Amino acid sequence: MTDTGIGASVRRKEDNRFLTGRGRYTDDINRTGQAYACFLRSPHAHAKIDGIDTGAAKNAPGVIAVLTGDDVAADGLGGIPCGFAPTGVQAPHNAPPRPALVQGKVCFVGDLVAMVIADDLNQAKDAAELIQVDYQELPANVDPAKATDSSTTRIHEAAENNLYADWGLGDKEATDQAFAQAHHVTKIDLINNRQIPNAMEPRCSIGEYDQADESYTLYTTTQNPHVTRLLLAAYVLQIPEHKLRVVSADVGGGFGSKIPHYPEEALVTWTAKKVGRPVKWTAERSESFLSDTHGRDHVTRAELALDENGKFLALRVHTSASLGAYLSTFGAMSTTYLYAPVLSGQYIIPAIYCGVTIVFTNTAPIDAERGAGRPEATYLVERLVENAARETGIDRIEIRRRNFIPEDAFPYQTPVVLAYDSGNYAPILDKALEMADRAGFETRNADAKSRGKLRGIGFCTYIEACGIAPSNVAGAIGAGIGLYESAEVRFAVTGAVTVFTGSHQHGQGHETTFAQIVADRLGVPFDSVDIVHGDTARVQWGHGTYGSRSLAVGGSAIAVACDKAIEKGKKVAAHLLEASVTDIEFKDGNFTVSGTDQSKSFGEIIAAAMVPHNFPLDEMEPGLDQRSFYDPKNFTFPAGCHICEVEIDPDTGVVKIVNWTAVDDFGKIVNPMIVEGQIHGGVAHGIGQALLENCVYDPESGQLLTGSYMDYCMPRADDLPNFNLGFTETPCPHNPLGVKGCGEAGAIAAPPALINAVIDAIGVDIDMPATPEKVWRALQSRPQAAE
Amino acid sequence: MPTVSMTVNGRSAAGEVEGRTLLVEFLREHLRLTGTHVGCDTSQCGACVVHVNGKSVKSCTLLAVQAEGAEVTTIEGLAQNGELHPMQAAFKEHHGLQCGFCTPGMVMSAVDLLNTNAHPSETEIRDWLEGNICRCTGYHNIVKAIQAVAQGQGG
Numbered sequence: 001m002t003d004t005g006i007g008a009s010v011r012r013k014e015d016n017r018f019l020t021g022r023g024r025y026t027d028d029i030n031r032t033g034q035a036y037a038c039f040l041r042s043p044h045a046h047a048k049i050d051g052i053d054t055g056a057a058k059n060a061p062g063v064i065a066v067l068t069g070d071d072v073a074a075d076g077l078g079g080i081p082c083g084f085a086p087t088g089v090q091a092p093h094n095a096p097p098r099p100a101l102v103q104g105k106v107c108f109v110g111d112l113v114a115m116v117i118a119d120d121l122n123q124a125k126d127a128a129e130l131i132q133v134d135y136q137e138l139p140a141n142v143d144p145a146k147a148t149d150s151s152t153t154r155i156h157e158a159a160e161n162n163l164y165a166d167w168g169l170g171d172k173e174a175t176d177q178a179f180a181q182a183h184h185v186t187k188i189d190l191i192n193n194r195q196i197p198n199a200m201e202p203r204c205s206i207g208e209y210d211q212a213d214e215s216y217t218l219y220t221t222t223q224n225p226h227v228t229r230l231l232l233a234a235y236v237l238q239i240p241e242h243k244l245r246v247v248s249a250d251v252g253g254g255f256g257s258k259i260p261h262y263p264e265e266a267l268v269t270w271t272a273k274k275v276g277r278p279v280k281w282t283a284e285r286s287e288s289f290l291s292d293t294h295g296r297d298h299v300t301r302a303e304l305a306l307d308e309n310g311k312f313l314a315l316r317v318h319t320s321a322s323l324g325a326y327l328s329t330f331g332a333m334s335t336t337y338l339y340a341p342v343l344s345g346q347y348i349i350p351a352i353y354c355g356v357t358i359v360f361t362n363t364a365p366i367d368a369e370r371g372a373g374r375p376e377a378t379y380l381v382e383r384l385v386e387n388a389a390r391e392t393g394i395d396r397i398e399i400r401r402r403n404f405i406p407e408d409a410f411p412y413q414t415p416v417v418l419a420y421d422s423g424n425y426a427p428i429l430d431k432a433l434e435m436a437d438r439a440g441f442e443t444r445n446a447d448a449k450s451r452g453k454l455r456g457i458g459f460c461t462y463i464e465a466c467g468i469a470p471s472n473v474a475g476a477i478g479a480g481i482g483l484y485e486s487a488e489v490r491f492a493v494t495g496a497v498t499v500f501t502g503s504h505q506h507g508q509g510h511e512t513t514f515a516q517i518v519a520d521r522l523g524v525p526f527d528s529v530d531i532v533h534g535d536t537a538r539v540q541w542g543h544g545t546y547g548s549r550s551l552a553v554g555g556s557a558i559a560v561a562c563d564k565a566i567e568k569g570k571k572v573a574a575h576l577l578e579a580s581v582t583d584i585e586f587k588d589g590n591f592t593v594s595g596t597d598q599s600k601s602f603g604e605i606i607a608a609a610m611v612p613h614n615f616p617l618d619e620m621e622p623g624l625d626q627r628s629f630y631d632p633k634n635f636t637f638p639a640g641c642h643i644c645e646v647e648i649d650p651d652t653g654v655v656k657i658v659n660w661t662a663v664d665d666f667g668k669i670v671n672p673m674i675v676e677g678q679i680h681g682g683v684a685h686g687i688g689q690a691l692l693e694n695c696v697y698d699p700e701s702g703q704l705l706t707g708s709y710m711d712y713c714m715p716r717a718d719d720l721p722n723f724n725l726g727f728t729e730t731p732c733p734h735n736p737l738g739v740k741g742c743g744e745a746g747a748i749a750a751p752p753a754l755i756n757a758v759i760d761a762i763g764v765d766i767d768m769p770a771t772p773e774k775v776w777r778a779l780q781s782r783p784q785a786a787e
Numbered sequence: 788m789p790t791v792s793m794t795v796n797g798r799s800a801a802g803e804v805e806g807r808t809l810l811v812e813f814l815r816e817h818l819r820l821t822g823t824h825v826g827c828d829t830s831q832c833g834a835c836v837v838h839v840n841g842k843s844v845k846s847c848t849l850l851a852v853q854a855e856g857a858e859v860t861t862i863e864g865l866a867q868n869g870e871l872h873p874m875q876a877a878f879k880e881h882h883g884l885q886c887g888f889c890t891p892g893m894v895m896s897a898v899d900l901l902n903t904n905a906h907p908s909e910t911e912i913r914d915w916l917e918g919n920i921c922r923c924t925g926y927h928n929i930v931k932a933i934q935a936v937a938q939g940q941g942g
Contacts, residue, residue, distance in 0.1 A: 011879055011880060011882075012879070012882070014887070015878070015879040015884060015887075016871070016879070017887075018884055018887030018890050018891075019862075019871060019875040019878055019879060019884065019887075019890060019894065020822070020862065020863065020865070020866055020871070020875065021820070021821070021822015021823070021861065021862035021863040021891050022822065022863075023822070023887050023888075025821075025824070025888065027821075027824075027825075028815075028821035030819075122805065122807070198922055199886070199888075199922060200824075200826045200832060200834060200886065200888040200889045200920065200921065200922050200923075201824070201826065201886070201888040202825070202826065250886075250887065251886065252824070252826075252886045252887065252888025252889075253885075253886040253888060253922050253923055255922065282825075284828045285826065285827035285828045285829070285832070286828055506886050507885035507886030507887070507923045508885070509885070673882050674882065676882075677882050677885060677923075677924060677928060680924055680925035680926075680927040680928065681885065681922070681923045681924055681925050682925075683925060684922075684924075684925030684926070685922070708827070708828075708829045708831070709827050709829055709831035709832060709920065710829055710831060714920050714922070715925075715926075716913075716916070716917050716920065716926075717912070717913040717914075717916035717917065717919070717921075717926040717929070717930065718910075718913040718914050718916070718917055720913075720925055720926055720927070722927055722930075723925065723927055746925075
């Protein structure tokens with residue numbers, strides 16, 4: 001290993017610009033002559049619109065245009081498209097249209113009613129306040145479990161009973177049979193609380209139109225610029241894709257909320273041509289709370305059947321899952337194929353059935369949030385496992401060991417579609433138990449008791465399916481796109497290497513990690529490698545970053561492109577060294593004739609290929625640049641064990657995390673420093689969900705009650721512990737780097753580990769988030785107060 | 788419209804602003820110093836922290852006219868002669884940033900912490916950072932970076 005190659009904690013290339021205030025976030029971009037947009041949003045969760053009077057706003061100072069849904073319709077804009085419709089539904093997809101600006105009806109607080117464009121932002125805001133909207137309020141529903149009730153008001157004509165689809169996965173009959181023969185059944189009812197992803201950078205979009213070549217440019221905060229270009233060009237604007245450039249330079253966090261194509265992106269692009277000036281819109285945080293896609297929001301009943309030895313026989317799950325008011329780009333993916341297929345966890349469960357009732361509610365649209373479906377699945381499995389242990393008197397660690405998929409069973413076909421490629425779970429658990437000093441817990445517990453505190457320890461042994469995804473699988477489950485990734489490696493005559501990747505960076509450190517892969521693969525200096533992403537005019541094609549896919553899919557694409565360059569380089573070297581190509585070996589950046597000291601460096605081969613004065617031109621084209629489109633053979637399956645220890649003050653209900661141990665198997669690790677950072681952030685996100693964060697809509701009015709950082713509790717520095725991390729390594733057998741992905745693991749593992757610890761401490765079940773009030777009330781509900 | 792003048796990163800800056808213009812808007816929109824970020828509208832997130840007369844201030848909480856005559860330092864003014872400030876270097880060395888959006892405010896706040904309390908405990912560091920929200924790092928490496936600077940082992 002070199003100090004910049006694979007396995008080295010190389011400090012990040014991108015840091016200097018971020019640390020000196022020279023990042024290039026979308027709101028930092030200002031285009032000559034730009035105008036500013038402000039959106040009028042619905043103050044009601046559900047209402048008919050009888051009329052909109054824009055007269056006064058149009059006459060306000062500085063106003064260039066005031067637009068409503070009628071203008072959108074008059075110009076023939078398509079609705080905001082959805083990119084995924086799950087296969088395997090038992091009732092048809094009821095997909096209501098979503099016009100970029102509403103027509104005649106609003107369906108959630110924050111829905112887009114009108115757009116004001118003015119010379120400056122304050123003029124646009126002032127004018128928006130002059131728009132008169134005649135609303136006729138309708139009853140609203142924000143609860144997924146009540147959406148299909150006959151008494152609940154229908155939101156969309158297209159969706160009877162507010163049902164999008166009844167979806168199911170697994171063998172229902174076999175599952176029911178297994179339950180009928182079970183020795184013991186553990187049941188749990190739980191809510192997976194709605195979250196707001198809250199990337200720190202609010203969304204921002206700038207549209208621009210060039211009359212000279214009739215093309216548009218959209219600068220926007222997206223995790224997947226090419227997908228956004230496809231959706232906006234083909235479905236909304238209905239123009240050829242090459243007439244739209246999407247630029248997404250530095251993005252200040254995504255966490256899933258910057259995957260979807262949003263109406264605001266379409267509106268600034270459309271109006272840029274209409275008003276003849278660039279149009280800029282930046283969300284205020286209040287708008288982010290209202291209109292960024294939210295995550296989770298499941299109401300679930302789950303049951304686990306066990307035999308007399310504590311072996312799992314079957315798992316049966318029913319979930320009511322909200323899509324919010326409209327179908328977001330991949331909204332129905334998190335509630336279906338990113339959810340049920342990981343319900344087998346790390347265990348052999350012979351029969352599994354999961355049914356999901358997917359519904360519309362009068363809330364912001366739901367889409368992926370860090371983990372997207374896999375946290376919801378893992379939470380219920382790991383809660384069930386610990387409850388089952390308590391109910392059967394089997395130790396919580398022992399019950400896991402009895403049911404683990406053994407090392408020699410891989411590849412392992414689960415009953416819910418996925419075939420796990422690799423894994424070795426027992427050593428992960430062993431290492432975590434040792435690092436967390438499980439053996440010393442009773443001593444610590446006794447000490448806590450002597451101080452009047454309640455101490456608990458909780459576990460989560462999770463599986464993740466990431467590296468999304470083989471394109472044929474994506475197609476079979478209902479995705480509208482392939483999910484391969486592309487890379488292009490370009491060489492400069494003087495030796496520099498530029499890599500164009502379809503992955504997108506918004507905090508992950510790709511400019512460093514990907515450069516390490518190239519430096520390692522080609523044996524060129526790390527500093528000579530530059531990574532380009534986030535611009536459809538520069539990058540050939542890409543599917544972007546989500547689902548912990550960038551290294552496993554995007555990184556593999558880069559490795560394959562490098563390998564192609566090496567293969568061509570061997571032919572060039574064979575010519576220069578007057579040897580047979582089969583005798584050329586490539587190692588550490590040098591092409592050598594086997595068994596001799598005759599060699600050419602990579603830089604010499606680049607020069608020979610690009611200035612082909614001595615080159616086999618009759619056999620090969622000059623140049624060394626290579627492009628790859630890498631389609632993964634399977635998902636990747638990282639796994640891990642997180643152990644949380646808490647101490648609770650019974651007088652206040654405050655939960656203090658006193659230890660966090662995480663042991664993860666991500667296969668081969670390229671940059672340990674960056675991977676550790678991903679775990680820290682993922683766990684913090686999961687702790688947020690389990691302890692602090694809760695998106696609350698008023699059940700009557702449908703108003704968002706947690707619409708600011710004063711009401712929605714983000715994890716702060718003083719809420720979190722230090723994290724104690726360890727790793728094991730079971731390389732992925734089917735990608736060229738042996739890597740698995742690490743971005744979402746923490747957010748998947750943390751909630752069950754933490755809630756299991758709280759339950760261990762207080763002795764009763766509790767739903768997330770375990771706020772002091774909720775913990776205190778749970779303590780009072782116990783038959784006997786804590787000793 | 789009122790005029791305002793101040794010293795920003797050692798250079799005099801002046802302009803006409805509306806009375807309602809915030810200091811952060813003046814920095815970003817008038818002076819094009821876009822390193823200072825706006826992450827919320829309730830003065831909670833701290834992405835906009837700058838130094839005003841040597842103390843850390845949320846620049847979304849101050850009107851531009853309130854900074855009349857003040858010495859303002861933004862993240863762009865922290866590095867000297869092309870050398871990162873020790874706090875910037877420590878954030879890089881200890882991987883105290885990921886997406887980078889909260890980073891300018893976080894660094895400016897951390898610099899003021901050590902100006903105020905040269906050797907804070909971990910608890911004091913975490914308490915001080917209560918007004919700066921980071922979604923990426925879980926704060927673990929931010930705390931480590933600040934501790935390293937306090938112990939003279941920055942970048």
